[in-house]
Amino acid sequence: MTDVTTVPPIEVPGIEELGLEDLLPSWARSLKARNRSPRTVQSYLESAEQLISYLRHTGMPTAVTHLTREHIEAFLADLQGKVKPGSVAVRYRSLKQLFRWLADEGEVSSDPMARMRPPHVPDQPVPVISPDVVRRLLGTCSGPKFEDRRDGAILTVLLDCGIRRAELAGIAMADVDFDHSTLVVTGKGNRQRLVAVGVTAMAAIDRYLRVRRRHPRAASTALWLGPKGPLTGSGVAQLIERRAAMAGVPKVHAHQFRHTFAHEWVSGGGTEGDLMQLGGWKSRQMLDRYGRSAAAERARNAHRNLSPADRLLGER
Numbered sequence: 001m002t003d004v005t006t007v008p009p010i011e012v013p014g015i016e017e018l019g020l021e022d023l024l025p026s027w028a029r030s031l032k033a034r035n036r037s038p039r040t041v042q043s044y045l046e047s048a049e050q051l052i053s054y055l056r057h058t059g060m061p062t063a064v065t066h067l068t069r070e071h072i073e074a075f076l077a078d079l080q081g082k083v084k085p086g087s088v089a090v091r092y093r094s095l096k097q098l099f100r101w102l103a104d105e106g107e108v109s110s111d112p113m114a115r116m117r118p119p120h121v122p123d124q125p126v127p128v129i130s131p132d133v134v135r136r137l138l139g140t141c142s143g144p145k146f147e148d149r150r151d152g153a154i155l156t157v158l159l160d161c162g163i164r165r166a167e168l169a170g171i172a173m174a175d176v177d178f179d180h181s182t183l184v185v186t187g188k189g190n191r192q193r194l195v196a197v198g199v200t201a202m203a204a205i206d207r208y209l210r211v212r213r214r215h216p217r218a219a220s221t222a223l224w225l226g227p228k229g230p231l232t233g234s235g236v237a238q239l240i241e242r243r244a245a246m247a248g249v250p251k252v253h254a255h256q257f258r259h260t261f262a263h264e265w266v267s268g269g270g271t272e273g274d275l276m277q278l279g280g281w282k283s284r285q286m287l288d289r290y291g292r293s294a295a296a297e298r299a300r301n302a303h304r305n306l307s308p309a310d311r312l313l314g315e316r
Contacts, residue, residue: 017063018107021052027101035189039166047094051075064102069112072099076119085121092118128260129252134159136247146211150224150231151239153204157183158254160201162261162279165254169233171223176205187280195278 024045031041054075055062061071072095079088096113103111129137134155141152158168167185175184181197197205205223212218215225222230231239237254244252258279265275275281 017065019052019062020048020055020064020067021062023064023102023107024048026105027098030101037166037188037190040188043090044094044097047091048098050091051095054078064107065109067108067112069116072113072116080119085119088119089121092116127256128263129159129256133247133249133252134260136249137243137252140243140246144211146215147239149204149208149211151243153201153208154224154236154239155243155257156201156204157197158257159260160198161185161195162258162265163195164258164280165236166233167280168254169224169231169236172221173223174221176223178202178206185280191280193277193280 027048028041028045031044036044051072052062054060055067055071058074060074061067076088076092079091096116099108099111099113102108103114137155138152141148141155154168157163158165161183163183163185164187167187170186171183177183181199181202182194183197184192185195186192212225217225217229220230224231224236226232226235240252240254244250262275262279265278266272276284
């Protein structure tokens with residue numbers, strides 16, 4: 001009998017399953033290719049990274065082919081109570097984009113979030129800045145120094161135009177048109193639009209430009225300058241926070257100026273169509289949210305004239 005040596009089978013290594021973290025660089029490149037803003041890309045990636053951290057901490061799988069709706073719902077449920085409802089909604093929308101992309105790219109056979117509903121966000125009036133706070137903020141900028149004129153102009157433009165912080169920081173010298181009282185701003189998705197500027201705001205820009213000429217970086221193409229060069233979005237946030245502290249008012253953030261702009265526009269009788277164009281809004285939902293504070297104020301004013309108790313029970 002011939003001795004036959006048994007040859008062990010050759011082991012073929014299986015295809016390594018990709019973890020969610022392995023695909024984030026590709027997703028980031030896809031987002032940039034679709035012209036998403038750096039801030040949007042950062043927010044999307046932060047949401048994905050928070051999900052990955054939660055999955056690891058709880059011992060859940062991170063391999064994309066093993067992720068289910070239940071895993072994502074558990075993550076969102078864990079966020080409840082830790083962050084504001086609006087923040088949970090942001091994470092939901094970001095992950096929705098991620099898993100849609102994974103499905104489109106064939107990395108998962110089906111989108112686990114396809115039938116998920118967004119978390120409920122309580123309807124709360126958007127806070128606006130009162131006229132008194134505006135005056136106190138601008139009162140801290142009444143001096144002749146470079147920072148005073150720059151900050152005063154920035155606060156006035158934010159109030160008058162309702163532009164986003166990043167849009168303001170991105171304005172170039174060439175974007176200012178004194179003849180037509182306009183600014184060119186670049187919004188989300190690198191979309192440019194022309195915004196109108198009132199007489200007060202244009203005068204504030206003019207006063208700032210007169211001292212800007214003596215700045216060491218005056219040759220810069222950027223409109224707003226800091227000590228070391230062009231002012232960034234975070235620099236705008238810092239100067240607003242600093243001015244609020246100087247004025248002795250509660251902390252104010254740049255987006256409140258956008259809320260206040262929308263509130264004052266609608267309260268003053270401006271049309272919503274014009275507001276969408278000026279503010280660069282593409283969604284009626286966002287416009288409705290910004291306009292609710294004005295609607296609530298109009299309703300309170302109407303009540304003062306139509307109070308049932310006053311009309312029926314008041315002095316005759």
